[in-house]
Amino acid sequence: MSTKTTIIAAISGALVAGALAAAGPAHAAPDPSVGPNCDTVPWGFLFSQRRTICDGPVHADGSWDRKRSIWTPAHTVPITTNCYGSSYVTCTTTGGQFVPFTINDQQIYPVTPENVLPDEPGHLG
Secondary structure, eight states: OOHHHHHHHHHHHHHHHHHHHHOOOTTOOSSTTOOSSEEEEEESGGGOEEEEEEEOOOOTTSOEEEEEEEEEOOEEOOOEEEEEOSSSOEEEEEOOOEEOOEEEEEEEEEEOTTSOOTTSOSOOO
């Protein structure tokens, strides 16, 4: 293997290892007080976000309150290295910065068995 190929292979391996280490747990809750009646699924472009749905108790009329949160787990931006040249190789590395946990959207709305959205489960609990 040439030196350039060895360097690229080493950088690629480091990037994969870093991406796996930076990936947050798939079912982390967007807030610690969500309770047991919650469901978290991957969401958004390339599943980079999460959707957590939490349901309150069922009321006498059969309805319940649902809290839906779309959030992005804390993560590290992948490091990207671009190299160019043949005799003299120049490389530029970007990324690697930490991005904190972010709630992108949060809604609370009433639900009945008749109006559950098609991509959401029935009552959780």
